[in-house]
Amino acid sequence: MNFASPFSLTLWAITILAILGLPIGHAMIAGSILYLLIVGQDMGIAAEQLLNGLYNSYVLLAVPLFLFAAELMNVGSMSDRLLHFCNAFVGRFRGGLGHVNVVQSVIFAGISGSAIADVAGTGRIVIDMMKRDNRYTASYAAAITAATAVIAPIIPPSIPLVLYALVSDASIGYLFWGGIIPGLLMGLGQMAINTWVAHRRNFPVEAAVPVRDLPLITLRALPVLLMPVILLGGIRGGVMTPTEAAAVAAAYAFLISLILYRSVTAKQTYVAVLSSARSTASIGMLIAGALVFNYVVTIENIPQTVRTMLAAYDLSANQFLLAVNVVLLVLGCLLEGSTILLVVVPIFIPTAVALGIDLVHFGVVVVFNTMIGLITPPYGILLFIVSKVSQAKLGAVVRDITPFIAVMIAALLFITYVPETVLWLPRVMGYKG
Template identity: 40%
Template sequence: MVIAALFISLLLLIILGVPVAFALIASSLIAILVDGQLPELVVLHRMVAGVNSFPLLSIPFFVFAGALMNASGITQRIFDFANSLVGWLRGGLGHVNVGASVLFAGMSGAAVADAGGLGAIEVKAMRDKGYDAGFAVGITAASSTIGPIIPPSLPIIIYGVMASASIGQLFAAGLIPGLLMALGLMAMIAWYARKRNYPKDAGFSVSKTLVTFKSAFLSLLTPVIIIGGILFGIFTATEAAVAASAYALVLSAVVYKTLTFKQLIAISIETIETTSIILLIIAGAAIFSWVLTTQQITELFTQWMLGFTENKTALLLLMALILFIVGCFMETIAAITILTPILLPIAISLGIDPVHFGIIMVLNLMIGLLTPPVGMVLYVLSRVTKVPFETCTKATLPFLIPLVFVLILVTFIPELTLWLPSILYKS
């Protein structure tokens, strides 16, 4: 009865358009009232406990750093440098799109930030060069999903907190899969360029590369500070986020002098709003997860899955299907906070490393960002590029092929995610 009340109320609230955070809190409270044996005050206690986590302090600082990068012209410098590196290839601006996303991934850690910041620049540049609007939007949407895989990554931080896994190891685990995503997308671009006879956008020039590298050099140090500092034990993920924010602030306000006081206020307000939404979702998911635990739903679900089949491959495919479907309908952070306590015990029972499973989960949910009806990245790109949502959706579908291929590789070849952490974090 309690289980039915929990899930039916959650589903109804989401269908009615209630924000996910409030839907999680309300459904949990309904389940507690139906149970009748738990005090309602536990809702507040569990919500506070859910956000009382040191690694979560990194979220507002990474959000702030990403917003600074977008507002102060740093993204344009990154785009220009990527253009000088790979713009000479056939279908060059498509490759530039992917390269810029890889570089920006080391700064923002969020697909929506990539789409909203770099996206407008990339799509405009491609359309000005005569590329089809659908192709421009499609590759921009797909490449934005690289951001949350290559460190730093907000979804990975949240998974690490929920799974009690090492965020440093999770960051290291995302590097190779993120680069594989980039290579897969560039292979698709090369195929499109040959099929549609796209031209080379510019010749390769050493002098131009050096000039753009000099212009972007200080910006490119941001991921070096973040990733290098974490991987080599100089500071924690939270301390890295603070360092990134401070560096981005100095860079934009003192060095480049492109940040105005008015922009700083707007960025700060945006950071507060984004962080509040994320933490409220986490708080709601904390009480929801606690209800799942007290009702032994996670144990029952694990037993059901293992009773359904004990074949590891079949269970991995089934979990991937669950993640993909949920990703189509639910925001990434909410999906991670709800599904981690349900699916992680199954993964562990199959002998899957929690770090490996974290990358599988996040990559699955990133693909969900490119599919309706939620498709947050598609909505953002539609808004900033003025391209109809339906066109964005249709244009993105072909680029799901290399992303799904990489997901299969990552799922069934654990060494792709675990090799680098095993080298960097030897016990």
């Protein structure tokens, strides 16, 4: 590799700027402009690629809308009702609040599509519940909260799957259906680990909720529980596209919180809009940077170069998937998941197609993989968030989360080499791939 080539200098510029503290999206834009300057192309191409990519991608509208729906759940009483419902059914078992943590994340995943939204909302509440009266250690409460939050970007609606659809042209609707079984598989694995740890450490059993109270608790939480059903039912029935489903999710969360639960004020709504706007701007800049940098990658013919290089090793589809999984797991320790999906994954897509790998299967696998990076040290963002929220030492959180990471990697290998775990539901829904 020529370390003085225009592309190498671009990579050096992006890396140095990121190390100096510039957001990665801005760093990619600056590095790409440097590339255009060195090769003598019009630097206005950067703005053209950025604007065309953002304004021609209708699917991206789903991102702010799903974030807004999650924020409304958090500022209203929807999250509290959801937790009460989960506790009524699984809190009675050994390590019950750990099971509550998993189940609420599975349900919340069908609404928000964001791991950070999960931790920031219901995650804060359940950590406090687990720490109360020293029933669970702060580090374990933080660890299981971070681990379960990773379910949110797997089960639809999923913002990372939206981003993958953007770079791969795969059907976002079928990607959504493909994420359901892997997400549930991840949840079952986490509940198994929680059961094992709970018996080893003798975690408490919560007081059982009387059976006579279950109908009322379920009724109070029913509007929240219906939300994922309405979204997936609408998509399946052809009533709405996934992007329109995001708008329905936001409107539904707002109307339920305002009219039925009467738990959202005008000030809280403003705060929710502001918070979701900040998150959208952050993701938007990252997407913008990736769009410009991907133009540079295309000009340099990097995907074809990688494809040729891999062809020299004569890899089978299974060997290729193993190599991609290893690379993404390593990168997940160092880079943010959206960056990997927008910049690194597109390089592998042509080779995946050439090897006959289904793009829906490949998409769910790479999203599942990159989301594990949210909880792997040294730069797993969820580790820092839950450590701050729980006031637990980061080292202790990492120790307690290790068994969860192990079972998630095992689940990753399972869905990688048993494609039907991903493709069965999409095919039931009409997918021909």
